[in-house]
Structure formats: C-alpha cells, structure tokens
Amino acid sequence: MDAEKALKILTKSADEAEIFFSKGISNDVEIKKGRIETFKGSSHFGYGVRAIKDKKMGFAFSNKLDEKVLQRAIDTAKIGERDKFLSLPEKQKYSRIGIYDKRIAELEVEDAMEFAEVLVSPCSSYSVIPTTGVISWSVSEVGIWNSNGVAASDKATTCACHLNAVAESESSGFYYEVSRALDLDFAGVGREAARLARDSLNAAEIGVLTTSLILKPHAVAELLENVLIHSFSADNVQRRRSILAGKVGEKIFSDLNIIDDGTFKHGLSTSKFDGEGVKSQRTELLKKGILKGYLYDTYAANKENAKSTGSAERDSYASLPYIDSSNFIVSGKGRIDEEGLVVHGLIGAHTSNPVSGDFSVETRNAFLNGKPVKKAIISGNIFDVLNKIEGFGKDYKQVSSVRAPTIQFKDVKVVS
Amino acid sequence: MDAEQLKKIFDIPARFIDVSVQQVESNSIVLKDGVAREVSSGEIFGVGVRVLDKTWGFVSSNSLEDIHALAEKACRIARNGEKIEFAGSEAVEDRVKTIPKINPFDADMEEKKEILHRAERVAQDYREVVSTSLAYSDSKINSLYLNSEGSRIEAEYTRVTFFSSVFAKKNGNVQVGFERLGSVAGLEALQNAADAAKAASERAIRLLDAGEAPSGNFKVILDPKLAGVFIHEALGHAVEADHVIQGESILDGKLEQQIGSELVTVYDDAALENSFGFYFYDSEGTRGKKKTLLENGILKTYLHSRETSAKLKQENTGNARAQGFGYQPIVRMSNTYIEPRDFSFEEILEDIKYGVYLKGSKGGEVDTVRGVFQFSAEEGFLIENGEITKPIKDVALSGKTLEILKSIDAVGSDFGLHIGFCGKAAQLVPVSDGGATIRTFATVGGTK
Numbered sequence: 001m002d003a004e005k006a007l008k009i010l011t012k013s014a015d016e017a018e019i020f021f022s023k024g025i026s027n028d029v030e031i032k033k034g035r036i037e038t039f040k041g042s043s044h045f046g047y048g049v050r051a052i053k054d055k056k057m058g059f060a061f062s063n064k065l066d067e068k069v070l071q072r073a074i075d076t077a078k079i080g081e082r083d084k085f086l087s088l089p090e091k092q093k094y095s096r097i098g099i100y101d102k103r104i105a106e107l108e109v110e111d112a113m114e115f116a117e118v119l120v121s122p123c124s125s126y127s128v129i130p131t132t133g134v135i136s137w138s139v140s141e142v143g144i145w146n147s148n149g150v151a152a153s154d155k156a157t158t159c160a161c162h163l164n165a166v167a168e169s170e171s172s173g174f175y176y177e178v179s180r181a182l183d184l185d186f187a188g189v190g191r192e193a194a195r196l197a198r199d200s201l202n203a204a205e206i207g208v209l210t211t212s213l214i215l216k217p218h219a220v221a222e223l224l225e226n227v228l229i230h231s232f233s234a235d236n237v238q239r240r241r242s243i244l245a246g247k248v249g250e251k252i253f254s255d256l257n258i259i260d261d262g263t264f265k266h267g268l269s270t271s272k273f274d275g276e277g278v279k280s281q282r283t284e285l286l287k288k289g290i291l292k293g294y295l296y297d298t299y300a301a302n303k304e305n306a307k308s309t310g311s312a313e314r315d316s317y318a319s320l321p322y323i324d325s326s327n328f329i330v331s332g333k334g335r336i337d338e339e340g341l342v343v344h345g346l347i348g349a350h351t352s353n354p355v356s357g358d359f360s361v362e363t364r365n366a367f368l369n370g371k372p373v374k375k376a377i378i379s380g381n382i383f384d385v386l387n388k389i390e391g392f393g394k395d396y397k398q399v400s401s402v403r404a405p406t407i408q409f410k411d412v413k414v415v416s
Numbered sequence: 417m418d419a420e421q422l423k424k425i426f427d428i429p430a431r432f433i434d435v436s437v438q439q440v441e442s443n444s445i446v447l448k449d450g451v452a453r454e455v456s457s458g459e460i461f462g463v464g465v466r467v468l469d470k471t472w473g474f475v476s477s478n479s480l481e482d483i484h485a486l487a488e489k490a491c492r493i494a495r496n497g498e499k500i501e502f503a504g505s506e507a508v509e510d511r512v513k514t515i516p517k518i519n520p521f522d523a524d525m526e527e528k529k530e531i532l533h534r535a536e537r538v539a540q541d542y543r544e545v546v547s548t549s550l551a552y553s554d555s556k557i558n559s560l561y562l563n564s565e566g567s568r569i570e571a572e573y574t575r576v577t578f579f580s581s582v583f584a585k586k587n588g589n590v591q592v593g594f595e596r597l598g599s600v601a602g603l604e605a606l607q608n609a610a611d612a613a614k615a616a617s618e619r620a621i622r623l624l625d626a627g628e629a630p631s632g633n634f635k636v637i638l639d640p641k642l643a644g645v646f647i648h649e650a651l652g653h654a655v656e657a658d659h660v661i662q663g664e665s666i667l668d669g670k671l672e673q674q675i676g677s678e679l680v681t682v683y684d685d686a687a688l689e690n691s692f693g694f695y696f697y698d699s700e701g702t703r704g705k706k707k708t709l710l711e712n713g714i715l716k717t718y719l720h721s722r723e724t725s726a727k728l729k730q731e732n733t734g735n736a737r738a739q740g741f742g743y744q745p746i747v748r749m750s751n752t753y754i755e756p757r758d759f760s761f762e763e764i765l766e767d768i769k770y771g772v773y774l775k776g777s778k779g780g781e782v783d784t785v786r787g788v789f790q791f792s793a794e795e796g797f798l799i800e801n802g803e804i805t806k807p808i809k810d811v812a813l814s815g816k817t818l819e820i821l822k823s824i825d826a827v828g829s830d831f832g833l834h835i836g837f838c839g840k841a842a843q844l845v846p847v848s849d850g851g852a853t854i855r856t857f858a859t860v861g862g863t864k
Contacts, residue, residue: 044478062460063461351792379861
C-alpha cells in the first residue's frame with residue numbers, strides 16, 4: 001500500500017494522520033589488532049504511523065504498511081489522552097540540501113578494506129598497536145506524508161571511522177571523524193590516535209588543582225551534548241525541566257554564540273525537513289551571551305502560539321519524534337594559549353546532570369602543560385563554566401550534532 | 417515462522433553459519449505530567465546471518481528477500497584474511513519460553529495505563545514536584561536460532577519495564593530523581609511501580625537541599641545499587657574475554673590470582689529467573705548459566721563467547737549476546753552481583769572518621785586498558801565520626817579497579833539487584849547488577 005492510500009484509510013476514522021518511512025543500508029569494516037576481522041552489512045526499512053482523533057494521539061510501527069499497522073495506530077489513539085495542543089504540521093515548501101555523496105553510495109567493501117589499511121598504517125611508526133577500529137558508511141532515505149498536505153522525501157549519506165591505539169599495554173589513544181561526504185582523512189585519524197596513545201605514556205598524577213581547562217572539539221561536543229542541549233528544548237522549558245526557563249532576553253553567558261542550524265552545508269545533522277516534515281531552518285539560540293529562544297516541534301510551538309523551529313528528531317521509524325538540536329554551532333571571542341589542562345576526550349559525560357548542568361567526568365588523553373596526566377576528573381557546572389570562557393580555537397570540527405572548536409576555560413576544578 | 421526458505425543459506429560454503437530470526441511485538445505508554453501523550457504499539461521482523469569462513473561476515477535485514485544475497489556478499493569477504501579460531505558445539509534442539517504470571521499481551525492497554533496513573537498520583541503529591549514522566553513498556557520476542565551444526569532453538573521472552581523521572585524545584589534550583597523496574601516477567605513485576613515513583617520524587621526533593629560534594633581520596637560506602645555498577649563497570653568489563661584478547665584488559669594473565677579483598681565473591685548469573693538479564697540460551701546457542709567471577713578475591717574465569725573461548729582455550733561461559741537480530745553477538749554480562757557477607761550497616765559505618773556514603777547510579781564508564789573507571793552517584797551523604805550527616809549531590813567516583821577491589825574491607829548482609837541497559841560496541845543489552853553494601857577507598861570528584 002502507498003502512503004496516499006494509507007492516509008485515506010486513516011482519515012476515515014482519524015482527524016489527522018501521518019506516515020513516516022525510512023530505509024537504509026549501512027556497512028562496517030571492523031579492525032581488531034590491526035587486522036580486518038569482520039564485515040557487517042544491514043538493510044533496514046519500516047513505517048511509523050501517527051493518528052490523532054479528538055486530540056488524542058496514537059502511534060504504530062511495522063516493516064509493512066498494511067491494514068494491521070493502520071488499525072494499531074487508530075487503536076492506540078483511543079488509549080492516548082486528550083491534549084488540545086496535539087496536531088500535525090501544515091504543508092511546507094522545502095529547499096534543496098546537499099547531504100548525499102554518490103561516492104559513498106557506490107562504495108564497495110574492497111574500497112573500505114583499503115581505507116582500513118590506511119587508517120592503521122601510521123601505528124607502526126609510533127610503535128603502538130591498533131586494537132580496534134572501524135570504517136563505516138551508510139546510505140539512508142526518509143519520507144513523510146500527512147493528511148495536511150506534507151509530502152517530502154530525502155536521501156543522505158554518512159561515512160565515519162575511528163581508531164583505538166594502545167602503547168606498551170599502558171596507555172590508549174582514541175580518535176574519530178564523521179562526514180557526509182567521502183572526504184575523511186583516514187591516515188590523519190590513525191596518526192592522531194597513535195600520537196595520543198604514545199604521548200600518553202608515562203602519565204603522572206597531578207593531585208587536586210584549579211586550572212585553565214582546554215577542551216578539544218571532541219571533548220566540547222561530548223560535554224555540551226550531555227549537559228546543555230537539554231535546556232534549550234521548549235518541551236523541557238514548558239514542563240519546568242529547564243534551567244533556562246523564563247530567561248529569554250537575559251544575558252546568561254559572557255560572550256558565547258550558539259546557532260542551531262539544520263541547513264548548515266554538509267552538516268552531520270543537516271536535513272531538508274525534520275521528523276515531522278517541517279522545513280529545516282537556522283535558529284539563533286544565544287547571541288553574545290543573550291538567550292534568544294528555544295527549540296520547538298509542532299506540539300511545543302502550539303502551546304505558546306509559536307512556530308516550530310524544525311527540531312523534531314526521530315531515532316527510527318519505530319519511535320515518536322522529540323525535540324533535539326540539529327547542528328549546534330558554538331562560537332565566540334577571545335584567543336587560546338593552551339596553557340593548562342588539555343583534554344581530548346571525556347569518559348562518562350552521559351552521567352552528567354542535564355538539568356542542573358552539573359558535571360563530574362573522567363578525562364581521556366589529558367595533558368597538563370604538555371605532560372600526560374594519569375587520571376583526572378574535571379567537575380563544575382556548565383552554566384558556570386560557560387561564563388569562564390577565555391577563548392576559542394579555529395579548529396572547528398563536527399563529530400556529532402555539536403560543531404565547535406577547541407575552547408579554553410579558566411579556573412576549572414581538577415582531581416587526579 | 418517458516419524456516420524452509422532460510423535453509424538455503426546453509427548451502428553457502430563456509431566454516432560456520434548461524435541465522436537468527438526475530439519477531440518482536442512491543443507496546444509503550446508515556447505519561448507526561450499526568451497525560452498519556454504518547455502511546456505506541458508495533459512489531460518488527462528481522463533476520464541476522466553470521467558467516468564465518470576465515471574471518472567474519474554479518475548481515476541483517478527486515479526482509480527474507482534480500483538476506484541470501486547479503487549473506488553471499490559477506491561470505492565473499494570472509495574468505496580472506498587470517499583464520500579466526502572458533503569453538504564448535506553439539507547440535508541443540510530446544511523450545512523454551514518464559515511464563516509471565518500476568519501476561520501483558522493478554523492485558524488491556526487501559527490496565528497498563530492505570531499502573532502509570534496510580535504511580536503518577538503518588539509521585540506528584542509533593543509541593544516541590546514540578547514535572548513527572550512515567551513510562552511503561554512491554555515486549556514479546558519470538559526468536560528462531562538455526563546454525564550449520566544443526567541446532568534449532570525456538571525461544572519466547574516476555575519482558576516489562578517501568579521508568580519514572582521526577583523533577584523538583586525550589587528557589588530556582590531544579591533536581592531530578594529517577595527510578596526504574598523491569599524483569600523478564602509479566603505485569604506482576606511492576607507491582608511496586610508506585611513505590612518506585614515515590615522514591616524518585618523523594619530523592620529529587622532531597623537533592624534540592626543537598627550540598628556540594630568534597631573532592632579528594634576518601635573512605636566510601638557504596639549502596640548495593642552503586643556497588644553493582646562498580647562491579648559491573650570495573651570488574652565485569654575487564655573480565656570480558658574479548659577485551660582480554662585485544663590487549664585491553666588489566667586482568668590479562670591474572671586468572672587464579674588474588675586480585676581483590678578476600679571478602680569479595682562475585683557472580684554473573686544468566687540463569688537467574690525473573691531477572692532483567694536472564695536468558696535460556698545466548699545469541700549463539702550456548703546455554704546461559706551461573707559463573708563465579710571472583711571467589712574470595714581470586715579471579716576464577718573470564719566471560720566467553722565461542723570465539724574467545726577457542727582463542728584462550730577456556731570453557732565457553734555462554735555470554736555471547738546481541739541486542740537483536742541486527743547485531744553481531746559479542747561478549748556481555750547478564751546479572752552481575754557481589755555476594756553478601758555479614759557486616760551490618762552500623763559496623764560498616766562506625767569506624768569512618770570522614771568519608772562519603774554514595775547511593776544509586778547515574779551510569780558509568782570504564783577504560784579497561786588503564787583499569788580506570790568513573791561513575792556518578794544519584795545522591796550521597798557525608799560521613800563524619802561514624803555518623804551520616806549532610807546530603808550531597810553530583811558526586812562522581814573514580815579509581816583504579818585493582819586498588820579499589822583490594823581496598824574493600826567490609827561487605828554488608830543486605831542484597832539488591834537493579835536493572836539497566838549496558839552499552840558496548842554500540843549495542844545495548846538488558847542486564848542487572850547489584851549485591852551488598854560495600855566499603856572501600858576511592859577518589860571522589862565533587863564540585864566543591
């Protein structure tokens with residue numbers, strides 16, 4: 001059955017209905033102890049169906065768009081409870097967005113095996129062992145149709161690699177890169193993992209101190225994803241779960257800019273439309289430290305008579321949309337000198353408190369004034385720490401939704 | 417399920433092939449601030465094929481139509497490379513099923529929704545509580561496992577979970593409390609949902625007045641929940657034999673050695689009935705069972721899959737688990753816990769001059785190469801002169817696995833298991849961990 005026919009059947013009993021479709025192919029070539037050990041390939045597809053009747057919402061999913069899944073959507077809507085703000089978006093006009101690279105779609109396993117060789121090649125000259133690594137690539141397609149006239153589809157590609165290298169069974173180095181296009185520097189990623197492993201040898205304890213903290217782009221992303229993005233969700237603001245509630249127009253950070261840009265060229269979170277079919281857009285969240293607004297999906301926008309910012313994220317066809325950032329781009333003023341504790345990655349950033357912004361995380365590949373550090377917990381509160389920014393590097397990177405350069409903070413607590 | 421069309425896959429020339437077919441049916445209801453805003457229901461069908469020739473190939477699909485071609489492609493690549501060792505096994509034919517007392521798939525959705533409403537009424541009955549999210553979910557997995565050795569295992573698992581998060585606010589300060597329940601069982605496992613939601617509310621409220629935690633090296637007491645996370649993160653991951661083989665474990669070469677205090681005995685028990693990490697067979701057809709990891713501080717075994725047991729020439733422990741049909745089985749834990757001893761809580765507490773008592777876990781992570789772990793407690797209390805004094809918040813614990821295991825100088829007589837989803841190599845599997853209250857010495861990272 002096609003989406004159009006499904007919508008016709010659904011709207012016989014539902015007031016509004018939506019069909020979401022996704023399919024994709026993803027491939028991995030895995031390396032263990034320097035050797036290619038596994039090829040993985042998967043092909044997946046499925047449908048997610050939303051139905052709203054009398055302002056009650058139901059959702060069903062299946063690998064087949066058939067009568068059964070439509071009936072499930074109608075049945076679950078009867079269990080849902082009335083909420084007058086539930087609705088689906090209106091018809092949209094979309095812009096073209098380039099997130100598809102034909103070279104990735106046409107990649108053969110043999111090509112990836114060659115990339116894997118290139119990825120591990122720098123290890124020998126650093127005398128480190130490449131323990132685990134992956135080359136992965138995927139092609140995906142999404143489509144969305146609703147009873148208000150939304151009809152859209154898009155294709156995307158992603159390519160990623162990571163390497164974990166170990167030096168003298170004592171220290172490890174981890175590095176990764178992700179891109180929409182086939183432009184990854186595999187040798188560069190291998191070299192960085194190898195260098196971090198070797199440079200982390202003979203690490204020393206540093207005790208308890210307060211120091212300048214220099215977070216490299218990967219570490220910035222790991223931290224902000226876990227402690228900051230939550231607070232910008234309008235749903236969390238409306239439900240009084242965000243510390244940023246009621247602060248629009250206030251200067252909350254010294255000189256920080258944050259833009260959520262779903263249209264950013266080649267961005268990892270760039271898309272033509274969001275998980276409800278709303279056109280992707282550029283939303284200013286923070287300008288020179290002043291809070292400009294929040295991220296909305298259709299439901300949250302209905303609650304305050306605002307407009308969706310195209311921020312409905314969907315993990316898969318089997319899950320409902322929720323508010324999340326697209327490309328969360330961080331910038332600001334000031335220079336960095338990298339004198340202090342330089343941290344390349346974080347361990348346990350997901351254990352931070354996304355509500356209060358409090359974090360206390362272990363570091364990975366940390367160096368105090370160039371010397372490797374054995375083990376160090378950095379801790380503080382993100383809203384406090386973001387007021388202590390000394391400066392920004394120029395080395396912008398994106399490995400997740402956060403796009404950021406190296407950032408230097410002053411006076412952060414470190415325990416070794 | 418029609419197995420006939422899958423049998424062709426075994427005609428592909430390879431050393432070993434196994435096939436996992438799953439039909440998963442699931443339902444969930446989410447109550448946001450008292451309103452059932454999200455109700456979901458659905459089913460997913462899929463098949464995964466693993467091919468071992470010289471090396472591995474693994475493919476999966478939501479359709480039986482393209483799986484044969486994918487498997488052939490995987491095998492073409494698996495013919496190259498250096499030969500991976502693998503332990504063969506006798507063919508197993510079995511049909512197993514968990515029997516829920518109150519089967520959620522016979523129950524009305526309204527009844528499941530009522531579990532949440534009852535819990536919500538209890539959770540929001542506090543002045544400070546500003547927002548609640550309560551979620552119910554159930555799943556029924558029907559799986560068929562076939563392999564080129566002639567095994568055929570049909571299994572059915574019914575699982576339920578309950579999750580609550582409660583936000584409390586006072587003077588601009590917002591804190592959150594979480595609590596979850598779950599089991600390979602039916603609705604009977606969620607009888608205490610309202611108590612769990614209440615505990616989440618009370619914790620969120622306590623955190624509003626909690627002070628900042630001190631930083632430094634202290635005597636610490638971990639409640640069973642956090643002790644479980646510690647044993648899971650610090651010991652459990654390091655005994656996963658794939659980490660050992662990859663040179664990523666500090667426990668390499670330490671079998672039969674005293675690595676922890678004599679007070680510490682730890683099990684990993686996949687056969688523990690009605691637990692969250694229970695399974696009859698692992699994802700490559702090996703029976704799940706109870707293993708002693710540490711016996712009075714002596715390391716007794718690693719956790720194995722067929723591949724790792726062949727490589728290390730040790731007995732396969734049946735710990736190869738996959739998140740689902742779309743994932744390759746890797747070495748995982750099941751239900752991991754510390755055996756209780758006979759210390760009362762007062763005895764554990766009395767000789768601590770200054771330390772911290774940490775409860776619950778917000779998760780953790782471990783670097784098995786360095787043997788360094790980090791995890792965060794949900795809440796804590798200062799201990800001064802043998803007494804619990806002020807509540808503290810946002811406190812992380814870190815340390816070196818071997819040092820902490822050796823420093824355990826008291827193990828309580830209490831016992832508790834807590835559920836979670838363990839992440840490794842981008843796969844989540846249901847586990848539980850816990851045991852008794854323990855006392856040790858570790859680095860505490862507070863915000864003060």
